[in-house]
Amino acid sequence: MSGSCEDDVVELIREALGARFGAGSPDAFALRDDAAVLGPPAVPAGAPLVASVDSVVEGVHVDLSVCTPGDAGWKALMGALSDLAAVGVSPLGALVALCVPGGAGEGTLALAVTGGVAEAAAAGGCPVVGGDVSEASQLVVAVTVFGTVRDDGPGPVPRSRAQAGDVVLLSGPCGASAAGLRELRAGAPGADGAGAHRRPVARLREGELARRAGVHAMIDVSDGLALDLHRLADASGVGFELDDVPVAPGATPEEALGGGEDYELVLAAGPGIVDALCIDFEAAGLRRPQRIGVISADPSRRVLRGKPLGRAGWQHRIG
């Protein structure tokens, strides 16, 4: 790739993605134009448009000594899709802003990252409709996804409407990604954890079912179960009392509470819908959600088995 210029790299990426997604775009556009065009009708009449962006930065969100460039691409797209899952909507498309270090072999790096983006896009049913490639000193993959509601059920689920007395449910055990990173760095990866760390999966179907079932509030575990639960409680003006935290195989309880990037969903659901919700999940072939506690009316009450639960979790240090 030495000596190639941006147009050449963009064309190679377009070809790599077009093999999967080209058929979905109006042919006059199809990843060649500056702007991508979806539909009409991309968004059903009267339906909301929902969008989110997530970034993966080399050395901050991804350790390239234990993950591949393709993993970085996968994580960026799945992280953004997990935000759509967290409000219960279906993906429509993704745009990728890719920054790669200049120098020999870096066109190859751009393609490798894009390969992981394309695999995640196929897994999540979310075509890549546009992108941008820049030179930078460090690998950065920023993915914007947009989606909508395709049914007559409730609208997108915010994190801010949990109510006192709601049951707190978790779509699956936490800590697998953090455990996988620990194992990878120790040079002894277990298959479960390594996969969970390198190729986490957004819970899109779970989020959609939970929205249709009428849950009050939802959030995805992206920065750690404890921290994300605090965020849901902050936004809703409530507290919580947890009696259990399911721990993924191979993970520690600390990893389950603070590890992040598990993409499991935390649901706050009225007690009256919990049984039906669990039946819906099982009927769809999904894991039965686990009841981990209840929402408290007291915003200052944030406990696990009666003891205060700190804001454990992973935040980028800024400033």
Add this chain to the structure above:
Amino acid sequence: MSGSCEDDVVELIREALGARFGAGSPDAFALRDDAAVLGPPAVPAGAPLVASVDSVVEGVHVDLSVCTPGDAGWKALMGALSDLAAVGVSPLGALVALCVPGGAGEGTLALAVTGGVAEAAAAGGCPVVGGDVSEASQLVVAVTVFGTVRDDGPGPVPRSRAQAGDVVLLSGPCGASAAGLRELRAGAPGADGAGAHRRPVARLREGELARRAGVHAMIDVSDGLALDLHRLADASGVGFELDDVPVAPGATPEEALGGGEDYELVLAAGPGIVDALCIDFEAAGLRRPQRIGVISADPSRRVLRGKPLGRAGWQHRIG
């Protein structure tokens, strides 16, 4: 801002943007949730959804010795809006992925960049509906915008449908941004050029009018008039014969051809609509487009005043 964490920075940014845009979002979301919700109905029934992404990288797209962090934010959002202008659609909203170097004062940097993003968003009528903040070794601002067609006119205009015999029009003279950068670096900025470099403006109204008038193809001058015109010709399978290149005050002919970031629009229009198009522009208080040449059926013919025109322009070096 020393010692602050991501949630604090995000909250400050939310407040800074919310003062302008909070009223437009459903209150349960309003920049607090992972995903942003627009509408319903964000997109008119049957209308296409159009999206684009543009990145500004410190030292690559913006020189922070002559531009402010706010300029970097402005340029990222305007660059993305210019892509919407180039297909003739109206903006609906923007999402901002911001990467800032860690360390003392960098929370302040994040806010300064966001200030410029907000100013560009207000100027372009494009609310910022979501975002993401990360730590990185270098300032990166990646902005995704989406838009739609709000009228019954033609759909988005591709770059790929220029036809032999079309008149090539330019919405205004080129080179002002490149001239401004040269003047800024020499320590003697002229007001016109410095403003054009630091705060370029997307030609959204021009693009919309051109679409409604029925132009065949359009592209914005983001990387240089010559290069972008070659791209339009490549995509359309045609050539061009230019007889004139309007040069902005203070710019050289080379800057007009190769400077980029002017955001003027290149239009390929059937001869029969040119007069009406010019009247439409003038009636709307816009500069009258200038005729600079014609489209040739021969894809290998790419000339300026009879001499071959190279692909002058600015490309990121990748690989």
